[in-house]
Amino acid sequence: MRKLILIAFVFMGVSACKVNPFTGQKTLNFYPNSQVFPSAFAQYDQFLTENNVVTGTADAQMITRVGQRISSAAERWLTANGHPGYLADYKWEYNLVKDETVNAWCMPGGKIVFYTGILPITQSETGVAVVMGHEVAHALADHGAQRMSAGTLQQLGAVAGNVAIKDQQTLGIFNQAYGVGTQYLGMLPFSRSHETEADRIGLQIMAIAGYDPYEAAELWKRMKANSGGEAPPEFMSTHPSNDTRINNLTVWAPDAAAEAAKFGVTKFQ
Numbered sequence: 001m002r003k004l005i006l007i008a009f010v011f012m013g014v015s016a017c018k019v020n021p022f023t024g025q026k027t028l029n030f031y032p033n034s035q036v037f038p039s040a041f042a043q044y045d046q047f048l049t050e051n052n053v054v055t056g057t058a059d060a061q062m063i064t065r066v067g068q069r070i071s072s073a074a075e076r077w078l079t080a081n082g083h084p085g086y087l088a089d090y091k092w093e094y095n096l097v098k099d100e101t102v103n104a105w106c107m108p109g110g111k112i113v114f115y116t117g118i119l120p121i122t123q124s125e126t127g128v129a130v131v132m133g134h135e136v137a138h139a140l141a142d143h144g145a146q147r148m149s150a151g152t153l154q155q156l157g158a159v160a161g162n163v164a165i166k167d168q169q170t171l172g173i174f175n176q177a178y179g180v181g182t183q184y185l186g187m188l189p190f191s192r193s194h195e196t197e198a199d200r201i202g203l204q205i206m207a208i209a210g211y212d213p214y215e216a217a218e219l220w221k222r223m224k225a226n227s228g229g230e231a232p233p234e235f236m237s238t239h240p241s242n243d244t245r246i247n248n249l250t251v252w253a254p255d256a257a258a259e260a261a262k263f264g265v266t267k268f269q
């Protein structure tokens with residue numbers, strides 16, 4: 001029996017590895033977009049109906065504009081690097097929600113929310129682009145589905161070798177991974193490595209979108225000053241420390257600017 005379980009794990013590990021085009025690394029992901037995205041889209045819509053969405057203001061328009069510029073930069077990068085069609089299932093949406101919490105988050109498939117509480121920290125459109133790049137990067141790198149996959153392995157351990165993931169089970173794992181009922185999935189913290197990866201990818205795509213990558217470290221200095229040592233929820237728990245994050249972004253900024261130059265972007269906003 002134990003052997004059988006081992007074989008099942010190995011089989012799933014082999015068949016479920018997907019290469020992240022941004023890092024070139026294999027990641028564990030059992031779930032195709034077609035399984036994850038519909039659940040995420042439904043949950044996002046539910047969140048919007050239950051919260052105070054800001055529309056028509058200059059701030060709301062800025063969130064949409066930055067989101068569109070960043071996701072379009074990601075599309076250009078993916079196409080240029082041999083991954084056209086990577087975003088086919090994505091349905092990008094960028095909403096501003098009236099809430100004093102200093103936070104922003106993203107659900108699988110490109111469903112993003114900014115709270116008005118983060119705007120005093122972002123301060124400018126470029127500051128919004130730093131956070132937007134990070135959130136879009138979580139969506140591009142399938143961090144949500146990877147979190148679900150980790151939950152699946154735990155469950156598989158519990159049910160000893162039952163590898164058939166039926167729809168109902170998928171829903172259960174989705175709900176468990178994302179804490180439906182108490183918290184929406186985008187609000188739960190990612191692992192430290194996912195946060196660092198989102199910082200690095202986000203920096204590159206914000207630069208390709210024409211936003212100054214050297215402003216990213218500045219945003220995180222303001223975040224650190226504001227938090228008094230505590231990070232906002234999406235960046236919580238296992239997040240890299242603010243100092244690590246600021247150092248990383250400072251070191252990576254020239255690379256991001258160089259990447260943007262490949263796309264003809266040499267002046268930044």
Ligand SMILES: [Zn+2]
Nearest residue numbers: 190195198234
């Ligand atoms: Zn994050």
